Amino acid sequence: MVQWRGRRRSRNVEDMRGRGSGRRVSLGGGGLKLKSGIGTIILIAAVYFMGGDMSQILSLLLGDPGLSSPPAAQQAPRGSGAPAGRMDEGAEFVSVILADTEDTWDALFRQAGAVYPQPKLRLFTDGVNSACGYNTSAVGPFYCPPDQRVYLDLGFFSQLEQLGAPGDFAQAYVIGHEVGHHVQNVTGVLQQVAAQKARGSRLQANKLQVLVELQADCYAGVWAHHAEAERDLLERGDVEEGLRAAASIGDDNLQQRAGRQVRPETFTHGSSAQRVAWFKRGFNQGRVEACDTFAEGAAAAAQPAAVDGQALQAAYASRSSDVLVRGSGTVVKVLPDDTKGSAHQRFILEVGSNHTVLVAHNIDLAPRIDGLRRGDKVEFAGEYEWNAQGGVLHWTHHDPAGRHPGGYLRHQGRRYE
Numbered sequence: 001m002v003q004w005r006g007r008r009r010s011r012n013v014e015d016m017r018g019r020g021s022g023r024r025v026s027l028g029g030g031g032l033k034l035k036s037g038i039g040t041i042i043l044i045a046a047v048y049f050m051g052g053d054m055s056q057i058l059s060l061l062l063g064d065p066g067l068s069s070p071p072a073a074q075q076a077p078r079g080s081g082a083p084a085g086r087m088d089e090g091a092e093f094v095s096v097i098l099a100d101t102e103d104t105w106d107a108l109f110r111q112a113g114a115v116y117p118q119p120k121l122r123l124f125t126d127g128v129n130s131a132c133g134y135n136t137s138a139v140g141p142f143y144c145p146p147d148q149r150v151y152l153d154l155g156f157f158s159q160l161e162q163l164g165a166p167g168d169f170a171q172a173y174v175i176g177h178e179v180g181h182h183v184q185n186v187t188g189v190l191q192q193v194a195a196q197k198a199r200g201s202r203l204q205a206n207k208l209q210v211l212v213e214l215q216a217d218c219y220a221g222v223w224a225h226h227a228e229a230e231r232d233l234l235e236r237g238d239v240e241e242g243l244r245a246a247a248s249i250g251d252d253n254l255q256q257r258a259g260r261q262v263r264p265e266t267f268t269h270g271s272s273a274q275r276v277a278w279f280k281r282g283f284n285q286g287r288v289e290a291c292d293t294f295a296e297g298a299a300a301a302a303q304p305a306a307v308d309g310q311a312l313q314a315a316y317a318s319r320s321s322d323v324l325v326r327g328s329g330t331v332v333k334v335l336p337d338d339t340k341g342s343a344h345q346r347f348i349l350e351v352g353s354n355h356t357v358l359v360a361h362n363i364d365l366a367p368r369i370d371g372l373r374r375g376d377k378v379e380f381a382g383e384y385e386w387n388a389q390g391g392v393l394h395w396t397h398h399d400p401a402g403r404h405p406g407g408y409l410r411h412q413g414r415r416y417e
Helices: 040-050 054-062 089-111 156-162 168-186 189-199 202-231 238-248 251-257 272-285 293-302 309-317
Strands: 013-015 120-123 127-130 133-136 142-144 149-152 323-338 344-350 356-362 377-385 392-394 408-411 414-416
Touching: 013 089, 089 120, 089 168, 089 202, 127 149, 142 168, 149 168, 156 168, 168 189, 168 202, 189 202, 202 272, 202 293, 323 356, 344 377, 356 377
Parallel strands: 013 120, 120 149, 356 392
Antiparallel strands: 127 133, 142 149, 323 344, 323 377, 344 356, 377 392, 377 408, 408 414
């Protein structure tokens, strides 16, 4: 349990609960600015359950280039920040966690020779106007770059429990994640990403947004590292709560809960495994430099990512497809060639403990491995596609059209591509 009672409260909490949402800003002819946040994925899940049009929702959430500038920010009434003595427990918890993030980021910015501009956090009920437009509670927590505010309806924490992530540190992780977006804003990351999105395709925009969200997860881990090491805020089991929260709001988990096929090309926040991995990296290292998701994303796009058997099993568990992989395995079965359409040499590799993958090697485009036998070691690079039997490895060769990164197989010192 987070040891938050009796600690410093932030002076940057604006309590607007019960005051109404103000004038609703029409989306027609107006538009939304890019919003970043955990809560947007809850809206996506709701749309899945209701059978709605995901393309329209993603257009709003990702910042469609056709949308115009946002309306002016709604100013909080004078004195809207609740006096510290009158805060209820929920608001006090939020205030203490926000204060602790301020302590961490103040120190890290100071070490870098800069000043950390602390964000505001506005509590609201049902709906709220911001410089990013009007949002209902269904969107969940979000960060609005133009007014440098985190927006939070405390009812979201009940939704988080329903998704399998109870506990006060799971709630603290949400705040740490949204504050991570503020760090991205003041360091210019969000502006650079928005410019790249405007020049690219929807698929490219989705990939960029995943990198934004994973970096915010990592920044939440950096904050948790310093909160534990320097201020003894966390107890045993708190980090596990954060990891469960990260996993519960992975795109793959939410798509599965909605009864839909997992489609990595639609991800905007990252898979459960990715979110957990980046939070853990930030927590374990406690350094901002450890959170460069964009550098690793560029490297992954340039060549298949190196994975071990455990990581490939994670892709299988999350039902992820179109994953670039590289590794090695042992041949456990050699199958007849598939000669329907393009000819493929087929065999089954064991990659990790009790996990096998079918290799479908196109022998119309690459040399066939002659003399392949059970027990042989084979190195591979290609694209992993999920199925219930363990998955299939495709594109283990060059692509003449240049639409896929070049893969290969290596057997007994010879490379087949």
